Amino acid sequence: MTTVYIGSGAGFAGDRIDAGVAVVETLRRRDGPRYLIYEVMGERTLAMAQRIRMDNPDLGYSPYLERYLPGVLAACAENGVRIVANLGNANPVAGAKRVHEIARAVGLDGVRVAVVHGDNLLEFMSADDIADIPTIEGVSIAGKQLVAANAYLGARPVAEALSLDVDVVLVGRTTDAALVLGPLIHELGWGADDWERLAAGTLAGHLLECGGQVTGGYFCDPGFKDVPGMDNLGFPIAEVEATGDFIITKAEETGGLVTKATVTEQILYEVHDPGAYLTPDVTLDVTEVTLEDAGENRIAVKGARGMPPPDTLKATISADGGWLGESEMTYAGPNALARAQLAADIVRTRCKRNGVAEPLRVDIIGSGAVFDNDASDRRHGTNRPMDGEFRLRAAVRTLDKDTAQYVNDEVLSLFCSGPAGGGGYRCAITGQVNTASILVPRGPVEAHTRAEEIAP
Amino acid sequence: MTATVTVPLHAVAHGRAGDKGNRSNISVVAYVAEAFPHLQEQITEAKVLDLFRHKGATAVTRYDLPNLQALNFVIEDALEGGVNSTLSLDLHGKTLSFLLLGELEVTMPRSCIPDDSPYL
Numbered sequence: 001m002t003t004v005y006i007g008s009g010a011g012f013a014g015d016r017i018d019a020g021v022a023v024v025e026t027l028r029r030r031d032g033p034r035y036l037i038y039e040v041m042g043e044r045t046l047a048m049a050q051r052i053r054m055d056n057p058d059l060g061y062s063p064y065l066e067r068y069l070p071g072v073l074a075a076c077a078e079n080g081v082r083i084v085a086n087l088g089n090a091n092p093v094a095g096a097k098r099v100h101e102i103a104r105a106v107g108l109d110g111v112r113v114a115v116v117h118g119d120n121l122l123e124f125m126s127a128d129d130i131a132d133i134p135t136i137e138g139v140s141i142a143g144k145q146l147v148a149a150n151a152y153l154g155a156r157p158v159a160e161a162l163s164l165d166v167d168v169v170l171v172g173r174t175t176d177a178a179l180v181l182g183p184l185i186h187e188l189g190w191g192a193d194d195w196e197r198l199a200a201g202t203l204a205g206h207l208l209e210c211g212g213q214v215t216g217g218y219f220c221d222p223g224f225k226d227v228p229g230m231d232n233l234g235f236p237i238a239e240v241e242a243t244g245d246f247i248i249t250k251a252e253e254t255g256g257l258v259t260k261a262t263v264t265e266q267i268l269y270e271v272h273d274p275g276a277y278l279t280p281d282v283t284l285d286v287t288e289v290t291l292e293d294a295g296e297n298r299i300a301v302k303g304a305r306g307m308p309p310p311d312t313l314k315a316t317i318s319a320d321g322g323w324l325g326e327s328e329m330t331y332a333g334p335n336a337l338a339r340a341q342l343a344a345d346i347v348r349t350r351c352k353r354n355g356v357a358e359p360l361r362v363d364i365i366g367s368g369a370v371f372d373n374d375a376s377d378r379r380h381g382t383n384r385p386m387d388g389e390f391r392l393r394a395a396v397r398t399l400d401k402d403t404a405q406y407v408n409d410e411v412l413s414l415f416c417s418g419p420a421g422g423g424g425y426r427c428a429i430t431g432q433v434n435t436a437s438i439l440v441p442r443g444p445v446e447a448h449t450r451a452e453e454i455a456p
Numbered sequence: 457m458t459a460t461v462t463v464p465l466h467a468v469a470h471g472r473a474g475d476k477g478n479r480s481n482i483s484v485v486a487y488v489a490e491a492f493p494h495l496q497e498q499i500t501e502a503k504v505l506d507l508f509r510h511k512g513a514t515a516v517t518r519y520d521l522p523n524l525q526a527l528n529f530v531i532e533d534a535l536e537g538g539v540n541s542t543l544s545l546d547l548h549g550k551t552l553s554f555l556l557l558g559e560l561e562v563t564m565p566r567s568c569i570p571d572d573s574p575y576l
Contacts, residue, residue: 044539137477139540218472223574225470261470261485264524268483270474272530274519290523303523321540361543370546371555373510373536395543434540437477 007237011211013040022251028079037179038085047318047433049090050148061095088170096454114161118449119173121149138436144319151315154280158182161451177205198282199306200244214266216256229255283307312439321432325404327411330424339419340390365391458565466557467575473553478538491568492525
């Protein structure tokens with residue numbers, strides 16, 4: 001019976017560069033079809049990559065392609081581990097060409113690369129038509145210049161790309177789970193209406209898509225949920241049977257752990273109705289899923305149920321979102337909270353007096369800032385010790401960069417004109433992208449979806 | 457007879473927060489199976505809504521997963537506009553699972569707390 005082994009090398013753009021190396025080291029000791037996935041896309045990364053592509057048509061793929069692939073490409077090629085990654089971002093074709101260059105640089109000949117086309121709605125829909133579609137999630141960006149509009153493709157085109165017999169598949173916007181379900185469809189021949197197995201493969205993908213989040217990363221709570229060896233966290237590997245039953249385990253000789261608890265947290269991560277997790281391939285129901293211990297760091301996952309997918313695809317559309325200005329100053333020692341609160345009052349008063357009309361937030365980090373709201377209602381409603389270490393933080397979102405700079409400068413001016421003992425000023429002004437989700441009909445998107453091998 | 461204790465939710469459950477737009481989902485997973493029915497009884501949608509109302513939350517839906525001894529809370533409008541427009545330091549509300557675990561209290565048999573818990 002065929003077992004397909006799929007490991008994760010990254011769960012977001014910024015994940016550890018060396019995580020995939022240990023995964024490949026484990027995969028090379030397994031018999032059967034083996035894959036390494038990299039999931040690096042977020043809604044904002046795609047819009048930022050699209051901007052880069054507009055400036056330079058040879059760019060717009062993930063900059064992490066250059067960081068992740070050189071360390072694993074040779075070992076993957078030598079051991080028949082195929083790579084499936086959304087490192088293509090806004091420009092999979094340019095990314096594929098870069099993969100060829102990296103392959104040559106590490107001494108590999110004949111590496112074959114394919115891409116998936118069709119997620120970029122702007123290639124076949126007008127910006128006006130896209131803007132007319134109602135927003136289902138996020139802030140409506142009607143009236144703004146669209147930067148990017150991409151539909152979430154499913155696993156079928158990923159499987160189609162693998163059928164071209166390539167070593168590497170680069171995609172742009174697909175569901176994250178498609179990076180796992182695509183190889184499973186390709187290897188195990190699951191049909192388009194094989195809902196139970198498609199559901200199981202989607203769940204396997206959901207569990208792998210955030211990398212170390214299923215192996216003890218983002219889980220450890222010292223004393224309560226201890227995780228060994230987090231400085232060498234082992235990334236996950238799914239071992240999937242033709243039946244759809246699968247085991248979640250991790251790279252050998254690494255830290256981290258796989259338990260029912262780590263798997264449960266990730267099953268529900270970013271899930272709303274657990275009975276209806278919508279994807280282009282299947283509607284996944286995890287309410288009857290069971291987990292069983294199957295050895296050290298091995299959890300057997302069974303019972304995913306599937307139903308037909310919706311007849312629309314989700315798409316993310318993005319527009320320019322102005323600027324976020326942030327600036328911080330620390331107060332420490334006796335009476336520090338009182339000095340930080342006075343600093344906050346000064347900044348608020350001066351910004352209001354000098355015409356900052358945008359919503360302004362002035363937090364005091366160390367007094368429960370992230371649990372609070374813009375008005376600091378929780379802090380005002382609580383008596384806290386005045387001694388300690390507290391960090392003032394002002395934040396403002398503006399369309400013009402000057403206003404963001406003005407608010408940052410107000411915090412800076414606390415050095416000589418504010419309460420005693422402020423130090424450690426830092427500031428940033430970062431360009432923002434606004435995103436919203438829409439639903440688009442499948443037909444026009446699927447008519448433009450295809451896989452293509454990209455020659456060196 | 458087992459003694460009953462009142463402890464923060466953090467003593468008997470763990471969880472993780474995720475975001476989609478201005479909606480947060482927070483899982484609450486019992487460490488010990490015995491705790492799960494008590495969580496179902498005590499961690500109500502109304503209590504969770506009260507906890508997030510200052511951030512603008514408007515509604516909470518709870519989904520129960522007995523097989524996984526887990527609850528999944530979906531909190532509407534909990535993220536002060538979400539990653540597009542919030543001024544919070546934590547754009548995605550990733551820290552909010554610990555607001556839930558830290559602020560809500562539960563009363564249940566002492567045996568619902570794991571044996572090696574610092575709460576014991």
